[in-house]
Structure formats: structure tokens, C-alpha cells
Amino acid sequence: MYTRLGDNAVMGTERHDAIVVGAGHNGLVTACYLARAGLRVLVLERRYLVGGACVTEEIFPGFKVSTAAYVNSLFRPEIVRDLRLAEYGFEVLPRQPSSFTPYPDGRCLLMGSDAVLNHREISKFSPRDAERYPQYEAMLERVAAFVEPTLTLTPPDLLRPGIRDVLRFMALGRSFRRLGPAASEVVEILTGPARAVLDRWFESTALKATLATDAIIGAMASPSMSGTGYVLLHHVMGETGGKRGAWGYVRGGMGGLTQALARAARDLGVQIRCEAEVTRILLQDGRVTGVALAGGDEYRAPIVASNADARVTFQRLLDPRALPAEFVAAVDRISYESASLKINVALAELPSFRACPGTEPGPQHRGTIHICPDLDYIERAYDDAKYGRPSERPVLECTIPSVVDPTVAPTGQHLMSIFVQYAPYALRESTWDDIGDRFADRCFDVLDEYAPNFRRSVLARQVLTPLDLERIFNLTGGNIFQGAMTPSQLFSLRPVPGYAGYRTPVKGLYLCGAAAHPGGGVMGTPGWNAAREILPRAASGSGSGPLEAELAWREKQPKNRDGGATGNY
Ligand SMILES: Cc1cc2nc3c(=O)[nH]c(=O)nc-3n(C[C@H](O)[C@H](O)[C@H](O)COP(=O)(O)OP(=O)(O)OC[C@H]3O[C@@H](n4cnc5c(N)ncnc54)[C@H](O)[C@@H]3O)c2cc1C
Numbered sequence: 001m002y003t004r005l006g007d008n009a010v011m012g013t014e015r016h017d018a019i020v021v022g023a024g025h026n027g028l029v030t031a032c033y034l035a036r037a038g039l040r041v042l043v044l045e046r047r048y049l050v051g052g053a054c055v056t057e058e059i060f061p062g063f064k065v066s067t068a069a070y071v072n073s074l075f076r077p078e079i080v081r082d083l084r085l086a087e088y089g090f091e092v093l094p095r096q097p098s099s100f101t102p103y104p105d106g107r108c109l110l111m112g113s114d115a116v117l118n119h120r121e122i123s124k125f126s127p128r129d130a131e132r133y134p135q136y137e138a139m140l141e142r143v144a145a146f147v148e149p150t151l152t153l154t155p156p157d158l159l160r161p162g163i164r165d166v167l168r169f170m171a172l173g174r175s176f177r178r179l180g181p182a183a184s185e186v187v188e189i190l191t192g193p194a195r196a197v198l199d200r201w202f203e204s205t206a207l208k209a210t211l212a213t214d215a216i217i218g219a220m221a222s223p224s225m226s227g228t229g230y231v232l233l234h235h236v237m238g239e240t241g242g243k244r245g246a247w248g249y250v251r252g253g254m255g256g257l258t259q260a261l262a263r264a265a266r267d268l269g270v271q272i273r274c275e276a277e278v279t280r281i282l283l284q285d286g287r288v289t290g291v292a293l294a295g296g297d298e299y300r301a302p303i304v305a306s307n308a309d310a311r312v313t314f315q316r317l318l319d320p321r322a323l324p325a326e327f328v329a330a331v332d333r334i335s336y337e338s339a340s341l342k343i344n345v346a347l348a349e350l351p352s353f354r355a356c357p358g359t360e361p362g363p364q365h366r367g368t369i370h371i372c373p374d375l376d377y378i379e380r381a382y383d384d385a386k387y388g389r390p391s392e393r394p395v396l397e398c399t400i401p402s403v404v405d406p407t408v409a410p411t412g413q414h415l416m417s418i419f420v421q422y423a424p425y426a427l428r429e430s431t432w433d434d435i436g437d438r439f440a441d442r443c444f445d446v447l448d449e450y451a452p453n454f455r456r457s458v459l460a461r462q463v464l465t466p467l468d469l470e471r472i473f474n475l476t477g478g479n480i481f482q483g484a485m486t487p488s489q490l491f492s493l494r495p496v497p498g499y500a501g502y503r504t505p506v507k508g509l510y511l512c513g514a515a516a517h518p519g520g521g522v523m524g525t526p527g528w529n530a531a532r533e534i535l536p537r538a539a540s541g542s543g544s545g546p547l548e549a550e551l552a553w554r555e556k557q558p559k560n561r562d563g564g565a566t567g568n569y
Helices: 025-036 077-082 115-123 127-151 163-178 180-191 194-201 205-216 228-234 255-267 310-316 325-333 375-386 432-450 466-473 525-534 547-556
Strands: 002-005 009-012 018-021 041-044 092-094 099-102 108-111 248-250 271-273 278-284 287-293 298-300 303-306 340-347 368-371 395-399 414-421 458-464 509-511
Touching: 018 025, 018 287, 025 041, 025 077, 025 255, 025 303, 025 525, 099 205, 108 115, 108 205, 115 127, 127 163, 127 180, 127 194, 127 228, 163 180, 180 194, 180 228, 194 205, 194 228, 194 375, 205 228, 205 368, 205 375, 205 395, 248 255, 255 271, 287 303, 303 525, 310 325, 340 432, 340 466, 368 432, 375 395, 375 414, 395 432, 414 432, 432 458, 432 466, 458 466, 509 525
Parallel strands: 009 298, 018 041, 018 303, 041 271, 099 368, 303 509
Antiparallel strands: 002 009, 092 248, 099 108, 278 287, 287 298, 340 414, 340 458, 368 395, 395 414
16 A cells, blocks of 8 residues: 655555544544545554553453543543444443542541432531532532633634634633623632632531542642642533533443544544654645654655644654744743652452441442542642652542443452552652652552552552653653643643644644643543644634634533532542
8 A cells, every 4th residue: 555765765655634643532533523524534653552541451461451541521422422432332331429538447438429428428527518519519510611611612822813813712701701700710710729619618628638639630739739720620521421520431441432433533534553653744845744654654644633742743753943943942831740650450359448348349449539538638748749759648549440340350350540649750869660669569558558458459560650651652741631731731821822723833733632722631622623623614614613603512511410529530
């Protein structure tokens, strides 16, 4: 199919209209929508499999491990419908209850999307909080109702606003004005610290700690730092089975989603090549002309969409001299600070918690298990990271998908995912290659205090330090969101001011992954928005994205969705 050109350059005899660099879930979404519109699309992925950070791999024989991302809520139902992903095998399994916060002294808090359960459980710690919790959920719902439509909106350009940008600002302004008294809630959540919000609403340490974990996932920040309010909101904006904020397991692991996307893409005529690392984006006269691979192959297309992060795209795949100096400087300023580490564990038996003993599957095993007793514990864990050390007492978020989805582990055995904070990428006195295993042992010691049979039931483990996340997934700084999700890096400022519209200074080159608005998480939205901007008819204002239609999306959302505000990754 491909012919050699010269010594080491290979170019397809087929013409491609667009090349997508990277087969993360967003790259695949972009590829599908471009192909649906009739473009001939080629996807080039450096790893041996598609999916980026949303994959299933058999790390331990017989176990289907969600190597990186492990729960879904944010992925857009519209994309599932458009691409008929259910027919290609994508299925989300709800978790009820969705959250379990145990204490070594025997107390525990179970929560989920059942209002009666939430009331009963929170009452154990504070009857006042139990009464207030539904009002807190309603507040988050109001804020989410304002923010959600902006996720599918191409952010207005702050630096060179055209008529389209001005119209977008005006529509946003109208939407903000409609909030009335809720406007101050929105501003606080979008810019403030999660701790201030939680302290004002609640008195129970268990409830506050449980909710606060959503505010720090993937962030190098403690809940008392500005910006964590948005991270909290980001994690409660999705849904599972129509329930707001509920997270579910993907059957067969997270790769169930990306494999379904890849099947849909192939049926739409997309070509996907794995083990095809792009090393250069090719330009001529300031326009993109194609890409070159590590082995020397070259592919030509007038459109290239990069699913890699902004640093990789603009500093490694392009010669910065081909870009405006102020753009290069802005890319240099992007924060990739991160402090997340992941441990995947094969277990001979389920953890038996002091707070809820038993190794038979129970409600305590179904959702996210929070090892995080109170807000000060999180603050102290962050303090260590601030000084370049992994937390002495880390915050652990554990999930055991095999309890809900038996297909991911051999009969009688279990799979546990432990998402750990804080493990700062930049260590002061050691390297992650030296201390990764010791730190994982420390996490296991902490878990043993809550479930004494944990360590002895471990059959195998995989420790992914921030350095491993960078090496395996090409995530700069190990940042799980392709760039921090701080207010200075969101909406019109993502990835950098002036380039939030998926376009770049290079004609024909686009960003289509989490590096672009609305950022990280398995959402598909950056890929969807990027496709809309790439397609000429969308660029001229028709297609799925005219401004008012985008904002009207909110009106179409089902009202009064029930569910828990415990996002619980
Ligand atoms: C440990 C971890 C846990 C997480 N947990 C969750 C979770 O439970 N739920 C959730 O919603 N989100 C979670 N996230 C975040 C979420 O997974 C990411 O934000 C999301 O997957 C980003 O998708 P993407 O398609 O934009 O990019 P990526 O998934 O980063 O994919 C980019 C792809 O591009 C490829 N690529 C890069 N450079 C090149 C090149 N030069 N040539 C060819 N290919 C290239 C990469 O190999 C990769 O496949 C987690 C992330 C991590 C790392």
C-alpha cells in the first residue's frame, strides 16, 4: 500500500485528508468525526495499542488492567450515540454505593446516588450535614448547569477577538446574568479553594474529606488552594446511567471505550497504525504538509491534529523557530506540575476493612475507597510534596473493578487500582527510579492499617511513578491532564491565550487532546470540539457548533437528575 520515496522516506500512495498524531480517546474521537464528514483519515500511535491513558492491558496474566484511567463519568453521551459505541462493545457499569471512607477505629461513611443511604450514613457523623447535603448537591447542580455548556463551546479568543468571539462572550454574559444570585456560587467554585466551600457547608470531617478528594485528583495542590474548587466541579460534571456525578467502570476495563472507538473509526474508513511514533511535523511555507515517523516514513496531509500535549507538539515535534517567539514563550509557561502515582494490584482476596470486615464482595468494595481521614491529612500530605518529597502519609483512592465486573480478573481473585497523591514529579533528594518501590511499600503500609489482610493478599503489582507516566504515555511532567487544570490554564487560556480554538500558529495544525479546552479526563470533548473546528463547514459556523446551538445544549439536558455529588474517581 505504501511506496518508498528515496532512501528512507515513505509516503502513502493513498491521499490522506487528515493525520491524527496519537490514538488517545480524543484523537480517536476527532478521527471518527472527520471520517464521518468524508475525510480520509490516518491515525498514528507510538504505543503498541490505541487508547493513550484510557486502555486495558494484561499487565498480570489473566487480569485486564486499566493501566492509567480507571473510572468513567465524563465521556459525552452524545458521542456514544453518534458513533454507536454501545454496538461496538462500550458499556459502563454503575457502582452503588460509589464511595467508602473507612477509619481504623471502625467508623465508616458509605455514599452514593441513593439519597436515603446518604442521609443515613452522613447522620452517623452529623445530622446537620445530612440535612444540608441535598442542598449542597443542588448548589453544584446549579454551577454545573452554567459550566457544562461551555465544555462543548470553542472558547473565545482573548487576544484577537473576531465577531464570532465577541458573540460568544455576549452569549456567555447572558448565560451568567441568568444565574442571578447563583452567580457568586459559580465564581467561588470556578476560582476559589474547595476547602472554603466545604468548611462553610459542612462540619463532619469524614464528609468533607470524602468530598475533598475530588478537588485534588491530578492536581499538585491542596484543598485550601485556589483553583481546587474547579477540580472538584470537574469531577462531578459527568454522569453514569443518567445520574449526575456518578462514576462507573467500563466493562473489560477502560480500554473497552477506546477499543470501541477504534472499531467505529475503522468502520468509518479511518486507518490506524500503532508503533508509529511521529518525530516531526512537516511544514512548508508556514503550512503543515504531513509528519515523519521515527523509522523515517513520511505521510502527507494538509491537516494534522495532534493528540499529544502542547510541549510535545510544539517543542519536540516542531522546530520552535518555526513558531512565533511569544507563542513559544507561552508554551514554556504551561504548568505540568503533578503529583499523581498509580499502583495496579492483583489480589488473592478482597481487603477486609476494620470498619467493615469480610472478604466476600460487599458494598464497601464496590465504589471508590478513600484512605483520607480528614482535610488536615490532605494538607499535610501536600506539605511534603511542596518540598519535593512524596507524602509521608499519602492520600489513597482505591477501586476494585472486579467486584462489579468479574471479566477483569480470574475467578476468586481481584484487581485493585490505587491512585496516590502526593508523589511530586520533581523530587529534591532522590529519583523516582530509586524510590518508586519503597514509596509503594509505604502506601501498602497505610492501607494495611485500614485492612490488615491487604498486603499478604497481594499477588503482583505495577507501580507507575510520575516518571513512568511520562515515559509510557508521553505525558509531560507525568501530568495526567496534559497540563494542570488551574484557572490560568482553562477555557480561553488553554493551552495558551490566543490559541484556545484548537488552531495553532501553523496553518493546518490543530490540537485535539486534553491539552486543549476543556482539558483532561476521559471526556472526548476536546476531540469532538477540535473536529468541529477542523471541518470547513463547522468553521463557517454551521454543523454541530453554532454558538447559540452550543449554549442551547444546556436546555436539552435532562432536568432534575438525581445522584451523588461524590464524583469519586
Ligand atoms: C494514571 C492516570 C489515571 C487517570 N484516571 C482517570 C480516570 O479514572 N477517569 C478519567 O476520566 N480520567 C482519568 N485520567 C485522565 C485521562 O485519562 C486523560 O486526561 C485522558 O485520557 C486524555 O486523553 P487524550 O486522548 O487527550 O490524551 P492521551 O490519553 O494522553 O493520549 C495521547 C496519545 O498520543 C500518543 N502520542 C503522544 N506523542 C506521540 C507521538 N509523537 N507520535 C504518536 N503518538 C503519540 C500517546 O502515546 C497517547 O496514546 C487519568 C490519567 C492518568 C495518567
